[in-house]
């Protein structure tokens with residue numbers, strides 16, 4: 001255990017003006033307060049806060065943080081009060097200690113109401129001062145390092161679960177990756193001992209195959225960089241079992257397929273040198289496409305900055321290389337803690353935008369607005385809002401959605417117009433289908449197109465009321481449009497069946513108590529106004545009539561014979577029809593399924609629609625197809641269309657973005673069934689995002 005003098009000396013290495021008396025006082029205070037308390041290991045409890053303080057000092061955190069480390073358990077575990085702390089150590093330290101104490105009280109055993117209340121207080125404290133979270137995470141780190149001493153397997157598992165579900169995500173969120181890696185790995189060992197040892201054994205095998213692999217690769221990278229005049233520190237570090245396991249699950253690959261079991265790091269002086277180094281590496285080693293990431297231009301949410309690339313390394317193996325400056329490296333390891341450390345005697349937050357912590361405040365707002373605590377929380381984990389999922393916009397704003405929400409829900413949550421025009425989406429940088437269900441911490445980047453409209457199929461997978469009602473509203477209005485079109489077509493058919501030239505001023509919609517033409521067509525389309533009554537309207541009117549082209553072609557009789565449409569079944573264009581020869585009247589055309597056909601002795605005449613041939617052979621349908629912007633996408637859809645027996649009459653790129661092409665494709669098909677087959681075939685292509693008939 002570190003003595004108070006050693007601790008003071010440690011702090012002095014980065015803060016020469018440390019108030020040594022205050023530190024010493026805190027050290028003694030904690031020792032006295034914890035008295036004879038013992039830890040599970042049998043050692044004095046006091047060892048724990050001292051160790052936490054030492055870890056904080058190693059992170060070069062400011063003195064109030066180190067003092068908080070010493071005192072962090074006195075409010076919870078001893079009779080010391082907040083007022084006492086405030087009186088002796090000031091309000092800053094008292095506030096920090098109280099904040100750290102809050103989350104300690106969130107555990108699986110306490111009642112839900114208490115969990116929520118404590119978590120709320122903890123977030124409140126954290127949102128005012130991120131150091132609360134830093135101290136808490138270091139506290140958890142030490143607890144995990146000593147978890148072996150806890151006898152009960154059940155208790156160890158509970159703590160491990162809590163660590164993976166609450167503390168590791170929090171650590172990641174503020175970029176304290178070294179701590180996250182370690183606590184996750186220990187937790188993994190206790191939660192899944194079999195998987196842990198399986199991975200460890202495999203790692204050992206891989207290592208023994210070539211024990212100089214890291215050394216030789218580092219040497220070769222060094223040689224190449226030196227040759228280019230770049231001064232760099234190169235190192236290789238094996239990933240933790242847990243992070244390998246996570247990758248295997250995420251990418252569904254085997255251990256052998258993971259290239260980045262060992263991450264090689266190149267640390268250089270300046271940002272320019274980062275890119276220079278990247279260039280040198282890419283010219284010396286073949287790159288593996290699709291793996292390059294520039295987190296310097298676009299830092300991660302937690303401020304992580306680095307260049308990542310994967311190349312076929314000097315030993316002809318895929319290797320991941322991370323290139324960064326020393327400053328970036330420190331932030332990559334320590335995250336926010338790096339900003340809270342002492343620099344030249346001052347606490348600097350080095351340009352940290354306080355808005356960065358908005359996610360904490362948002363979380364707080366959610367807690368405050370969400371009814372009874374029982375409603376909010378079923379487990380004491382960061383994902384404790386069992387019914388909610390927290391995601392982020394590219395700008396880092398928190399969007400809260402009900403669990404099960406998809407990216408379309410997310411888009412509607414941002415704005416109705418974003419939802420309605422959403423064409424594709426990147427989740428954590430990867431393009432995923434629109435029906436993808438979101439998970440906590442996902443960063444969601446919605447891609448929109450002005451030509452996109454909500455699709456009725458979305459209704460099947462969205463979960464939020466907002467998205468549902470917007471989609472339904474649009475679909476309904478589209479349906480309405482369709483009924484209007486059908487109605488218009490029907491009315492036109494009635495006109496031509498009575499040999500009248502269609503003109504809108506002949507449509508006396510008011511006599512049907514409709515206040516507009518549109519409503520009239522809609523009612524006709526829906527069938528609430530009968531075609532018979534429309535026909536009656538026409539014969540009553542005194543509008544201009546002229547003979548139009550006979551829509552019916554008689555197959556067995558010479559043209560010129562009078563043709564009538566039956567009053568019983570009202571055939572319209574496209575119906576299957578048959579004629580009956582009626583003496584002194586001519587041919588009366590019925591639908592083949594008309595009930596009147598069976599009556600009496602009829603002389604049948606084969607008739608067919610004039611335009612049917614044409615319709616059949618040149619049926620052109622317009623599809624809106626969204627494809628992923630990849631070189632092969634075009635040829636794939638061409639192939640699919642032609643192998644379905646259809647052909648492309650016209651193709652137009654209506655809109656293109658980095659990720660998608662939005663195409664209008666006119667295709668020639670035989671009929672509606674054929675069209676359906678083509679659409680289905682297109683939908684099965686991985687490169688096709690959506691297909692819709694216009």
Ligand code: MN
Nearest residue numbers: 048072073139
């Ligand atoms: Mn503690």
